[in-house]
Amino acid sequence: MxxxxxxxxxxxxxxxxxxxxxxxxxxxxxxxxxxxxxxxxxxxxxxxxxxxxxxxxxxxxxxxxHKPGNRAHYEPxxxxxxxxxxxxxxxxxxxxxxxxxxxxxxxxTVPADAASVEVVSQQWLWSFRLPGADGKLGRAETGDVTPENPLGLDKNDASGLDDVIIEGGELHLPIGKPVHILLRSVDVLHDFYVPEFRAKMDMIPGMITYFWFTPTRIGTFDILCAELCGVGHGQMRGTVVVEADADYQTWLGQQQTFTQLTASSGELPPPN
Known part of the structure:
Protein backbone atom coordinates (compact mmCIF):
# COMPACT_ATOMS: atom_id res chain seq x y z
CA MET A 1 0.00 0.00 0.00
CA HIS A 66 1.03 -10.97 -3.05
CA LYS A 67 -1.50 -13.24 -1.37
CA PRO A 68 -0.82 -16.71 0.00
CA GLY A 69 -1.71 -19.39 -2.54
CA ASN A 70 -1.97 -17.04 -5.54
CA ARG A 71 0.04 -17.87 -8.66
CA ALA A 72 0.70 -15.59 -11.63
CA HIS A 73 -0.89 -16.54 -14.94
CA TYR A 74 1.79 -17.44 -17.47
CA GLU A 75 1.25 -15.57 -20.74
CA PRO A 76 4.51 -15.08 -22.68
CA THR A 109 10.90 30.38 -44.30
CA VAL A 110 12.06 33.98 -44.10
CA PRO A 111 9.74 36.75 -45.39
CA ALA A 112 11.10 38.81 -48.27
CA ASP A 113 10.83 42.05 -46.27
CA ALA A 114 12.79 40.79 -43.23
CA ALA A 115 15.79 42.90 -42.21
CA SER A 116 19.04 40.96 -41.78
CA VAL A 117 20.90 40.97 -38.47
CA GLU A 118 24.03 38.91 -37.86
CA VAL A 119 24.78 37.47 -34.42
CA VAL A 120 28.39 36.38 -33.87
CA SER A 121 29.36 34.21 -30.91
CA GLN A 122 32.71 33.50 -29.34
CA GLN A 123 33.87 32.41 -25.90
CA TRP A 124 32.17 34.12 -24.08
CA LEU A 125 30.78 37.11 -25.88
CA TRP A 126 27.89 38.09 -28.15
CA SER A 127 28.53 40.53 -31.00
CA PHE A 128 26.13 41.87 -33.62
CA ARG A 129 26.27 43.30 -37.14
CA LEU A 130 23.55 45.29 -38.89
CA PRO A 131 23.47 46.52 -42.48
CA GLY A 132 24.32 50.15 -43.08
CA ALA A 133 22.73 52.65 -45.44
CA ASP A 134 22.97 50.26 -48.40
CA GLY A 135 20.76 47.73 -46.59
CA LYS A 136 23.20 44.85 -47.24
CA LEU A 137 25.65 42.98 -45.06
CA GLY A 138 29.16 42.62 -46.41
CA ARG A 139 31.11 39.38 -46.64
CA ALA A 140 32.82 38.02 -43.55
CA GLU A 141 35.17 35.12 -42.87
CA THR A 142 36.24 33.65 -39.55
CA GLY A 143 39.81 33.44 -40.86
CA ASP A 144 39.88 37.25 -41.11
CA VAL A 145 39.10 37.80 -37.42
CA THR A 146 41.72 40.01 -35.72
CA PRO A 147 41.67 42.31 -32.66
CA GLU A 148 41.08 45.21 -35.04
CA ASN A 149 38.50 43.29 -37.10
CA PRO A 150 36.64 41.26 -34.44
CA LEU A 151 33.93 39.96 -36.78
CA GLY A 152 36.22 39.14 -39.71
CA LEU A 153 34.69 41.45 -42.33
CA ASP A 154 36.15 41.46 -45.84
CA LYS A 155 37.80 44.87 -46.21
CA ASN A 156 37.62 44.62 -50.00
CA ASP A 157 33.83 44.29 -50.00
CA ALA A 158 32.29 47.75 -50.33
CA SER A 159 28.97 46.44 -49.03
CA GLY A 160 30.49 45.87 -45.60
CA LEU A 161 32.19 49.23 -45.06
CA ASP A 162 29.02 50.82 -43.67
CA ASP A 163 27.96 47.78 -41.65
CA VAL A 164 27.17 48.63 -38.03
CA ILE A 165 29.37 46.71 -35.57
CA ILE A 166 28.26 46.11 -31.97
CA GLU A 167 30.82 44.16 -29.96
CA GLY A 168 29.57 42.90 -26.63
CA GLY A 169 26.77 45.46 -26.35
CA GLU A 170 23.01 45.47 -26.62
CA LEU A 171 21.14 44.49 -29.75
CA HIS A 172 18.24 46.86 -30.43
CA LEU A 173 15.34 45.89 -32.70
CA PRO A 174 12.28 47.85 -33.85
CA ILE A 175 8.94 46.46 -32.82
CA GLY A 176 6.61 44.95 -35.41
CA LYS A 177 9.22 44.37 -38.15
CA PRO A 178 10.39 40.88 -39.22
CA VAL A 179 14.05 40.13 -38.55
CA HIS A 180 16.23 37.57 -40.35
CA ILE A 181 18.74 36.37 -37.75
CA LEU A 182 22.02 35.06 -39.24
CA LEU A 183 24.11 33.07 -36.76
CA ARG A 184 27.87 32.54 -36.90
CA SER A 185 30.42 31.20 -34.41
CA VAL A 186 34.13 32.01 -34.58
CA ASP A 187 35.34 29.29 -32.21
CA VAL A 188 33.17 26.51 -30.72
CA LEU A 189 29.55 25.39 -30.77
CA HIS A 190 27.15 27.92 -29.21
CA ASP A 191 23.37 28.34 -29.22
CA PHE A 192 21.53 31.67 -29.52
CA TYR A 193 18.49 31.61 -27.26
CA VAL A 194 16.00 34.28 -26.21
CA PRO A 195 13.30 32.49 -24.16
CA GLU A 196 10.65 35.20 -24.58
CA PHE A 197 11.05 35.06 -28.37
CA ARG A 198 10.50 31.27 -28.43
CA ALA A 199 13.58 31.27 -30.66
CA LYS A 200 16.83 29.33 -30.45
CA MET A 201 19.31 27.89 -32.91
CA ASP A 202 22.73 26.22 -32.78
CA MET A 203 25.71 28.25 -33.99
CA ILE A 204 28.14 25.88 -35.69
CA PRO A 205 31.71 26.90 -36.59
CA GLY A 206 32.13 27.04 -40.35
CA MET A 207 28.38 27.35 -41.01
CA ILE A 208 25.77 30.10 -41.06
CA THR A 209 22.49 29.04 -39.45
CA TYR A 210 19.40 31.22 -39.36
CA PHE A 211 15.80 31.76 -38.37
CA TRP A 212 13.39 34.69 -38.32
CA PHE A 213 10.83 36.28 -36.04
CA THR A 214 8.89 39.50 -35.56
CA PRO A 215 9.26 41.30 -32.20
CA THR A 216 5.77 42.06 -30.88
CA ARG A 217 6.41 43.39 -27.39
CA ILE A 218 8.52 46.34 -26.24
CA GLY A 219 10.98 45.42 -23.51
CA THR A 220 14.45 44.17 -22.60
CA PHE A 221 15.14 40.45 -22.95
CA ASP A 222 18.10 38.25 -22.03
CA ILE A 223 20.18 36.40 -24.59
CA LEU A 224 21.43 33.05 -23.31
CA CYS A 225 23.82 30.48 -24.69
CA ALA A 226 21.93 27.17 -24.68
CA GLU A 227 24.93 24.99 -25.58
CA LEU A 228 27.74 24.14 -23.17
CA CYS A 229 30.69 26.08 -24.61
CA GLY A 230 33.35 26.10 -21.90
CA VAL A 231 34.01 27.31 -18.37
CA GLY A 232 32.41 30.71 -19.02
CA HIS A 233 29.21 29.28 -20.50
CA GLY A 234 27.00 30.41 -17.62
CA GLN A 235 28.22 34.00 -17.92
CA MET A 236 27.70 34.22 -21.70
CA ARG A 237 24.73 36.53 -21.65
CA GLY A 238 23.54 39.43 -23.78
CA THR A 239 20.56 41.72 -24.14
CA VAL A 240 17.96 42.41 -26.82
CA VAL A 241 16.03 45.67 -26.54
CA VAL A 242 12.78 45.90 -28.51
CA GLU A 243 11.62 49.48 -28.90
CA ALA A 244 9.61 51.89 -31.01
CA ASP A 245 11.02 52.66 -34.46
CA ALA A 246 11.95 56.26 -33.57
CA ASP A 247 13.97 55.09 -30.54
CA TYR A 248 15.59 52.39 -32.64
CA GLN A 249 16.71 54.89 -35.28
CA THR A 250 18.17 57.14 -32.59
CA TRP A 251 20.14 54.24 -31.13
CA LEU A 252 21.28 53.07 -34.59
CA GLY A 253 22.68 56.53 -35.37
CA GLN A 254 24.91 56.33 -32.32
CA GLN A 255 26.64 53.08 -33.34
CA GLN A 256 29.99 52.71 -35.12
CA THR A 257 30.28 51.47 -38.68
CA PHE A 258 33.04 49.12 -39.79
CA THR A 259 34.86 52.03 -41.44
CA GLN A 260 34.74 54.08 -38.22
CA LEU A 261 35.86 51.09 -36.17
CA THR A 262 38.90 50.40 -38.32
CA ALA A 263 39.76 54.11 -38.47
CA SER A 264 39.72 54.39 -34.67
CA SER A 265 42.06 51.38 -34.44
CA GLY A 266 44.46 52.92 -36.94
CA GLU A 267 43.79 50.30 -39.61
CA LEU A 268 41.95 51.88 -42.53
CA PRO A 269 40.14 49.76 -45.12
CA PRO A 270 41.39 50.00 -48.73
CA PRO A 271 39.79 52.68 -50.94
CA ASN A 272 36.88 51.67 -53.18
Whole structure:
Protein backbone atom coordinates (compact mmCIF):
# COMPACT_ATOMS: atom_id res chain seq x y z
CA MET A 1 0.00 0.00 0.00
CA UNK A 2 2.92 2.33 0.67
CA UNK A 3 4.11 1.89 -2.93
CA UNK A 4 0.59 2.52 -4.26
CA UNK A 5 0.30 5.69 -2.19
CA UNK A 6 3.69 6.96 -3.40
CA UNK A 7 2.74 6.39 -7.05
CA UNK A 8 -0.58 8.20 -6.61
CA UNK A 9 1.17 11.13 -4.89
CA UNK A 10 3.66 11.33 -7.78
CA UNK A 11 0.79 11.64 -10.28
CA UNK A 12 -1.16 14.22 -8.26
CA UNK A 13 1.96 16.21 -7.35
CA UNK A 14 3.22 16.32 -10.95
CA UNK A 15 -0.13 17.56 -12.28
CA UNK A 16 -0.46 20.23 -9.57
CA UNK A 17 3.16 21.33 -10.06
CA UNK A 18 2.62 22.07 -13.76
CA UNK A 19 -0.84 23.57 -13.40
CA UNK A 20 -0.07 25.86 -10.45
CA UNK A 21 3.50 26.92 -11.33
CA UNK A 22 3.43 30.69 -11.98
CA UNK A 23 6.48 30.46 -14.28
CA UNK A 24 5.03 27.75 -16.49
CA UNK A 25 5.02 30.13 -19.47
CA UNK A 26 7.28 33.15 -19.92
CA UNK A 27 5.55 36.16 -21.57
CA UNK A 28 5.98 35.71 -25.33
CA UNK A 29 7.56 38.65 -27.13
CA UNK A 30 7.45 37.57 -30.76
CA UNK A 31 5.09 36.20 -33.39
CA UNK A 32 5.90 32.58 -32.54
CA UNK A 33 2.66 31.61 -30.85
CA UNK A 34 3.01 28.46 -32.98
CA UNK A 35 5.81 27.37 -30.65
CA UNK A 36 3.51 27.63 -27.63
CA UNK A 37 0.82 25.65 -29.43
CA UNK A 38 3.33 22.89 -30.19
CA UNK A 39 4.52 22.84 -26.57
CA UNK A 40 0.94 22.59 -25.30
CA UNK A 41 0.19 19.66 -27.64
CA UNK A 42 3.38 17.89 -26.52
CA UNK A 43 2.59 18.59 -22.87
CA UNK A 44 -0.90 17.14 -23.05
CA UNK A 45 0.16 14.01 -24.92
CA UNK A 46 3.11 13.25 -22.63
CA UNK A 47 1.12 14.28 -19.55
CA UNK A 48 -1.78 11.95 -20.35
CA UNK A 49 0.62 9.07 -21.05
CA UNK A 50 2.52 9.76 -17.81
CA UNK A 51 -0.66 9.80 -15.71
CA UNK A 52 -2.00 6.67 -17.42
CA UNK A 53 1.21 4.65 -17.04
CA UNK A 54 1.89 5.56 -13.39
CA UNK A 55 -1.78 5.10 -12.46
CA UNK A 56 -1.76 1.69 -14.15
CA UNK A 57 1.37 0.76 -12.19
CA UNK A 58 -0.38 1.75 -8.95
CA UNK A 59 -3.44 -0.32 -9.91
CA UNK A 60 -1.30 -3.36 -10.73
CA UNK A 61 0.64 -3.11 -7.47
CA UNK A 62 -2.64 -2.97 -5.55
CA UNK A 63 -4.67 -5.46 -7.60
CA UNK A 64 -1.99 -8.11 -7.96
CA UNK A 65 -0.27 -7.78 -4.60
CA HIS A 66 1.03 -10.97 -3.05
CA LYS A 67 -1.50 -13.24 -1.37
CA PRO A 68 -0.82 -16.71 0.00
CA GLY A 69 -1.71 -19.39 -2.54
CA ASN A 70 -1.97 -17.04 -5.54
CA ARG A 71 0.04 -17.87 -8.66
CA ALA A 72 0.70 -15.59 -11.63
CA HIS A 73 -0.89 -16.54 -14.94
CA TYR A 74 1.79 -17.44 -17.47
CA GLU A 75 1.25 -15.57 -20.74
CA PRO A 76 4.51 -15.08 -22.68
CA UNK A 77 2.90 -12.97 -25.38
CA UNK A 78 -0.32 -11.21 -26.23
CA UNK A 79 -0.61 -10.18 -29.88
CA UNK A 80 -3.65 -7.95 -29.31
CA UNK A 81 -1.98 -6.08 -26.46
CA UNK A 82 1.27 -5.66 -28.42
CA UNK A 83 -0.60 -4.20 -31.41
CA UNK A 84 -2.56 -1.87 -29.15
CA UNK A 85 0.53 -0.56 -27.34
CA UNK A 86 2.62 -0.30 -30.52
CA UNK A 87 -0.14 1.45 -32.46
CA UNK A 88 -0.94 3.83 -29.62
CA UNK A 89 2.74 4.76 -29.24
CA UNK A 90 3.08 5.39 -32.98
CA UNK A 91 0.01 7.64 -33.03
CA UNK A 92 1.24 9.58 -29.99
CA UNK A 93 4.73 10.14 -31.44
CA UNK A 94 3.28 11.22 -34.80
CA UNK A 95 0.94 13.66 -33.04
CA UNK A 96 3.93 15.25 -31.31
CA UNK A 97 6.17 15.37 -34.39
CA UNK A 98 3.68 16.68 -36.97
CA UNK A 99 3.14 20.15 -35.40
CA UNK A 100 6.90 20.51 -34.92
CA UNK A 101 7.58 19.88 -38.60
CA UNK A 102 4.99 22.49 -39.59
CA UNK A 103 6.45 25.05 -37.19
CA UNK A 104 10.00 24.28 -38.34
CA UNK A 105 9.02 25.06 -41.93
CA UNK A 106 7.61 28.41 -40.79
CA UNK A 107 10.66 29.02 -38.60
CA UNK A 108 13.10 28.91 -41.54
CA THR A 109 10.90 30.38 -44.30
CA VAL A 110 12.06 33.98 -44.10
CA PRO A 111 9.74 36.75 -45.39
CA ALA A 112 11.10 38.81 -48.27
CA ASP A 113 10.83 42.05 -46.27
CA ALA A 114 12.79 40.79 -43.23
CA ALA A 115 15.79 42.90 -42.21
CA SER A 116 19.04 40.96 -41.78
CA VAL A 117 20.90 40.97 -38.47
CA GLU A 118 24.03 38.91 -37.86
CA VAL A 119 24.78 37.47 -34.42
CA VAL A 120 28.39 36.38 -33.87
CA SER A 121 29.36 34.21 -30.91
CA GLN A 122 32.71 33.50 -29.34
CA GLN A 123 33.87 32.41 -25.90
CA TRP A 124 32.17 34.12 -24.08
CA LEU A 125 30.78 37.11 -25.88
CA TRP A 126 27.89 38.09 -28.15
CA SER A 127 28.53 40.53 -31.00
CA PHE A 128 26.13 41.87 -33.62
CA ARG A 129 26.27 43.30 -37.14
CA LEU A 130 23.55 45.29 -38.89
CA PRO A 131 23.47 46.52 -42.48
CA GLY A 132 24.32 50.15 -43.08
CA ALA A 133 22.73 52.65 -45.44
CA ASP A 134 22.97 50.26 -48.40
CA GLY A 135 20.76 47.73 -46.59
CA LYS A 136 23.20 44.85 -47.24
CA LEU A 137 25.65 42.98 -45.06
CA GLY A 138 29.16 42.62 -46.41
CA ARG A 139 31.11 39.38 -46.64
CA ALA A 140 32.82 38.02 -43.55
CA GLU A 141 35.17 35.12 -42.87
CA THR A 142 36.24 33.65 -39.55
CA GLY A 143 39.81 33.44 -40.86
CA ASP A 144 39.88 37.25 -41.11
CA VAL A 145 39.10 37.80 -37.42
CA THR A 146 41.72 40.01 -35.72
CA PRO A 147 41.67 42.31 -32.66
CA GLU A 148 41.08 45.21 -35.04
CA ASN A 149 38.50 43.29 -37.10
CA PRO A 150 36.64 41.26 -34.44
CA LEU A 151 33.93 39.96 -36.78
CA GLY A 152 36.22 39.14 -39.71
CA LEU A 153 34.69 41.45 -42.33
CA ASP A 154 36.15 41.46 -45.84
CA LYS A 155 37.80 44.87 -46.21
CA ASN A 156 37.62 44.62 -50.00
CA ASP A 157 33.83 44.29 -50.00
CA ALA A 158 32.29 47.75 -50.33
CA SER A 159 28.97 46.44 -49.03
CA GLY A 160 30.49 45.87 -45.60
CA LEU A 161 32.19 49.23 -45.06
CA ASP A 162 29.02 50.82 -43.67
CA ASP A 163 27.96 47.78 -41.65
CA VAL A 164 27.17 48.63 -38.03
CA ILE A 165 29.37 46.71 -35.57
CA ILE A 166 28.26 46.11 -31.97
CA GLU A 167 30.82 44.16 -29.96
CA GLY A 168 29.57 42.90 -26.63
CA GLY A 169 26.77 45.46 -26.35
CA GLU A 170 23.01 45.47 -26.62
CA LEU A 171 21.14 44.49 -29.75
CA HIS A 172 18.24 46.86 -30.43
CA LEU A 173 15.34 45.89 -32.70
CA PRO A 174 12.28 47.85 -33.85
CA ILE A 175 8.94 46.46 -32.82
CA GLY A 176 6.61 44.95 -35.41
CA LYS A 177 9.22 44.37 -38.15
CA PRO A 178 10.39 40.88 -39.22
CA VAL A 179 14.05 40.13 -38.55
CA HIS A 180 16.23 37.57 -40.35
CA ILE A 181 18.74 36.37 -37.75
CA LEU A 182 22.02 35.06 -39.24
CA LEU A 183 24.11 33.07 -36.76
CA ARG A 184 27.87 32.54 -36.90
CA SER A 185 30.42 31.20 -34.41
CA VAL A 186 34.13 32.01 -34.58
CA ASP A 187 35.34 29.29 -32.21
CA VAL A 188 33.17 26.51 -30.72
CA LEU A 189 29.55 25.39 -30.77
CA HIS A 190 27.15 27.92 -29.21
CA ASP A 191 23.37 28.34 -29.22
CA PHE A 192 21.53 31.67 -29.52
CA TYR A 193 18.49 31.61 -27.26
CA VAL A 194 16.00 34.28 -26.21
CA PRO A 195 13.30 32.49 -24.16
CA GLU A 196 10.65 35.20 -24.58
CA PHE A 197 11.05 35.06 -28.37
CA ARG A 198 10.50 31.27 -28.43
CA ALA A 199 13.58 31.27 -30.66
CA LYS A 200 16.83 29.33 -30.45
CA MET A 201 19.31 27.89 -32.91
CA ASP A 202 22.73 26.22 -32.78
CA MET A 203 25.71 28.25 -33.99
CA ILE A 204 28.14 25.88 -35.69
CA PRO A 205 31.71 26.90 -36.59
CA GLY A 206 32.13 27.04 -40.35
CA MET A 207 28.38 27.35 -41.01
CA ILE A 208 25.77 30.10 -41.06
CA THR A 209 22.49 29.04 -39.45
CA TYR A 210 19.40 31.22 -39.36
CA PHE A 211 15.80 31.76 -38.37
CA TRP A 212 13.39 34.69 -38.32
CA PHE A 213 10.83 36.28 -36.04
CA THR A 214 8.89 39.50 -35.56
CA PRO A 215 9.26 41.30 -32.20
CA THR A 216 5.77 42.06 -30.88
CA ARG A 217 6.41 43.39 -27.39
CA ILE A 218 8.52 46.34 -26.24
CA GLY A 219 10.98 45.42 -23.51
CA THR A 220 14.45 44.17 -22.60
CA PHE A 221 15.14 40.45 -22.95
CA ASP A 222 18.10 38.25 -22.03
CA ILE A 223 20.18 36.40 -24.59
CA LEU A 224 21.43 33.05 -23.31
CA CYS A 225 23.82 30.48 -24.69
CA ALA A 226 21.93 27.17 -24.68
CA GLU A 227 24.93 24.99 -25.58
CA LEU A 228 27.74 24.14 -23.17
CA CYS A 229 30.69 26.08 -24.61
CA GLY A 230 33.35 26.10 -21.90
CA VAL A 231 34.01 27.31 -18.37
CA GLY A 232 32.41 30.71 -19.02
CA HIS A 233 29.21 29.28 -20.50
CA GLY A 234 27.00 30.41 -17.62
CA GLN A 235 28.22 34.00 -17.92
CA MET A 236 27.70 34.22 -21.70
CA ARG A 237 24.73 36.53 -21.65
CA GLY A 238 23.54 39.43 -23.78
CA THR A 239 20.56 41.72 -24.14
CA VAL A 240 17.96 42.41 -26.82
CA VAL A 241 16.03 45.67 -26.54
CA VAL A 242 12.78 45.90 -28.51
CA GLU A 243 11.62 49.48 -28.90
CA ALA A 244 9.61 51.89 -31.01
CA ASP A 245 11.02 52.66 -34.46
CA ALA A 246 11.95 56.26 -33.57
CA ASP A 247 13.97 55.09 -30.54
CA TYR A 248 15.59 52.39 -32.64
CA GLN A 249 16.71 54.89 -35.28
CA THR A 250 18.17 57.14 -32.59
CA TRP A 251 20.14 54.24 -31.13
CA LEU A 252 21.28 53.07 -34.59
CA GLY A 253 22.68 56.53 -35.37
CA GLN A 254 24.91 56.33 -32.32
CA GLN A 255 26.64 53.08 -33.34
CA GLN A 256 29.99 52.71 -35.12
CA THR A 257 30.28 51.47 -38.68
CA PHE A 258 33.04 49.12 -39.79
CA THR A 259 34.86 52.03 -41.44
CA GLN A 260 34.74 54.08 -38.22
CA LEU A 261 35.86 51.09 -36.17
CA THR A 262 38.90 50.40 -38.32
CA ALA A 263 39.76 54.11 -38.47
CA SER A 264 39.72 54.39 -34.67
CA SER A 265 42.06 51.38 -34.44
CA GLY A 266 44.46 52.92 -36.94
CA GLU A 267 43.79 50.30 -39.61
CA LEU A 268 41.95 51.88 -42.53
CA PRO A 269 40.14 49.76 -45.12
CA PRO A 270 41.39 50.00 -48.73
CA PRO A 271 39.79 52.68 -50.94
CA ASN A 272 36.88 51.67 -53.18
Missing amino acids: AVVLILVLIVVGSVLFHVLSPWWWTPIASNWTYIDTTLVITFWITGIVFVAVVSFMAYCVFRFR ENRRLELLLGGGTAVGVAAMLAPGLIVWNQFI
